[in-house]
Amino acid sequence: MLRASADANGEAIDLRGVGDASIDSHVPHGRVLSAIAEAAVLRDGDELPAARDRAVAALGEDGTRRVIAVIANFEMMNRLLDAVGIGPPASRHAIGDAIGVALPVRFR
Amino acid sequence: MGSIALSADLDALHDREWDRLARAGTWFSAAERLAIAHAARDATVTTPAQAAAHRIYEQPAAIRREWLADLEADGLTLSEYVEVVGVVARLRALDTLLFGAGHPPRRLPAAATDAPPTRLAVDATIDGAWVPTVGVAFPPTVLSSVPAENEAMHDAHAALYLSATPDADGFSMGNMGVVRDGITRSQMEFVAARTSLLNDCFY
Numbered sequence: 001m002l003r004a005s006a007d008a009n010g011e012a013i014d015l016r017g018v019g020d021a022s023i024d025s026h027v028p029h030g031r032v033l034s035a036i037a038e039a040a041v042l043r044d045g046d047e048l049p050a051a052r053d054r055a056v057a058a059l060g061e062d063g064t065r066r067v068i069a070v071i072a073n074f075e076m077m078n079r080l081l082d083a084v085g086i087g088p089p090a091s092r093h094a095i096g097d098a099i100g101v102a103l104p105v106r107f108r
Numbered sequence: 109m110g111s112i113a114l115s116a117d118l119d120a121l122h123d124r125e126w127d128r129l130a131r132a133g134t135w136f137s138a139a140e141r142l143a144i145a146h147a148a149r150d151a152t153v154t155t156p157a158q159a160a161a162h163r164i165y166e167q168p169a170a171i172r173r174e175w176l177a178d179l180e181a182d183g184l185t186l187s188e189y190v191e192v193v194g195v196v197a198r199l200r201a202l203d204t205l206l207f208g209a210g211h212p213p214r215r216l217p218a219a220a221t222d223a224p225p226t227r228l229a230v231d232a233t234i235d236g237a238w239v240p241t242v243g244v245a246f247p248p249t250v251l252s253s254v255p256a257e258n259e260a261m262h263d264a265h266a267a268l269y270l271s272a273t274p275d276a277d278g279f280s281m282g283n284m285g286v287v288r289d290g291i292t293r294s295q296m297e298f299v300a301a302r303t304s305l306l307n308d309c310f311y
Contacts, residue, residue, distance in 0.1 A: 002297035008284035011294055018301045027298040034302050040208040041306040049110065052210060059290060061112050066289035068208035069118060070299045073268035076201035078309035080250045080261065082168040083193045085176075085238035088310050096310070099301070107310055 002027075003095070019100040029058045033067060040071050111210025121267040122202055122214060125260070129195065130220040134228050134254045135188045138219035141195055145216050148196045149203070156184035157192050164196040169308035173238055186239045187229070187253060193239075194257030198264050205268070230255060247311070248272050269296065 006013045006027075017025025021034045036055045039048035055064040081087075087107040088095075096103040114122070129145055132138050136157070147158035148165035156179045163171060179189065203213045230242060232253035237245035242252040251258040262272060270288075271280045279288055286293050304311065 002294065002301050005284050005293040005297045009292070009294060013294065013298075018298065018305060021302075025298060027294055028292070029295070030298060033295060033299050036208070037299055037302045038306060040204055041303055043207065048208070049210070052112070052208070056112065062115075063290040065112055065115060065118070065209065066291045067295070067299055068205060069268040070291070070296050071208060071303050072201040072205040073265060074300045074303040074309075075204045075307070076197040076261070076264060076268075077247060078304055078307040078311075079164050079168040079197040079200055080193060081247065081311045082171050082307075082309055083164050083197070084190075084245070084250055085171075085173055086236065086245055086247075086250065086311060099305070101305060101310075103310055 003098075015095070015098040016100045029055075032058045036064070036067060037071050040068060041075065114205070114209060114211075117267060118205065121264060122205075124263065125198055125202055126214070126217045127220070128256075128260055129199075130217040132221060132223045132225045133191050133195070134256050135185070135191045135225050137223070137225055138221050140225075141191075142216055142219055144192055144195055145199050148199055149213070156182040157188060160184065160189060160192045161196045164193055165200050176238055190239050190251055190254045191257055194251045194254065194261055198260060201264055201268065226256070228255065269300075 002013065002018070003015065013026045014023060017023045017027065017030055021031065024030065027033065032054050035051040038044070039051040052064060055067060059067065088103070093103055093108070129141055130138055133141050136144065140157070144157055144161045147153045148161040151162045153159045153162055160179055176189065180186065206213055230253055232240035232242045234240055235244050237250065240253040241249045243249050251261050265272060266275070270286065274280050274282060278286055284293055
């Protein structure tokens with residue numbers, strides 16, 4: 001969906017930035033987004049306040065709240081899919097290479 | 109700075125979910141649903157449903173078909189399992205929402221009723237997942253064999269992210285140009301992809 005949305009909006013992004021936070025994804029404020037997602041998903045209470053403050057400075061309170069809501073939504077969706085055994089369709093296997101993440105053997 | 113307040117619509121979602129938790133579901137009573145939610149958070153488990161709840165909450169990427177088969181052997185039906193998955197996935201979402209915003213998790217409600225579960229069975233088949241679905245299994249149909257859970261999932265999905273169906277205000281999956289609270293679709297999808305990767309979810 002990231003590639004589809006970027007294509008639809010004429011945005012040039014680097015998908016490797018999803019898998020490696022040190023790579024600039026060219027998504028606006030990508031590193032800020034990555035940092036708050038990491039702190040929230042990994043329940044890192046030490047990193048979260050600073051990550052959230054940076055997000056508020058870059059995106060505003062409403063924007064930061066929405067980012068956290070999207071993280072929460074995918075915490076839900078990830079569990080739904082993993083709990084019932086729905087893996088990536090074969091047509092999407094190449095995206096793992098683009099992101100720089102090896103697809104586990106059980107999905108190949 | 110510090111914590112940020114939830115908006116009225118996200119507070120309202122939380123209220124709706126707590127109301128759902130406190131009422132009888134399709135295969136579990138209100139008390140059983142609340143025990144499942146407690147087990148998800150604190151690992152105090154005495155039933156297969158509660159054991160499933162904690163694994164789904166904490167280690168979803170470690171779930172394998174063999175583990176689910178063991179739960180079935182211990183007496184948990186696939187329909188019951190689908191209800192557990194729905195309850196726990198939404199609980200995790202709302203707990204993450206509050207954690208991310210800088211607040212403690214909301215205390216679970218008390219049971220609002222001792223009514224029995226509805227036991228509403230629908231015609232569903234195994235078609236691409238470990239559990240029955242109405243139609244082929246993909247994200248919008250994951251919980252479709254338990255309609256109340258499926259409806260609740262779509263409610264949360266629309267409030268937190270985007271609606272799966274066209275929405276009057278444009279906050280829908282089909283709108284690739286959507287901007288919500290200043291966050292562009294590409295930013296949302298970047299966050300979605302990064303979250304999924306951190307959870308080892310490869311869909």
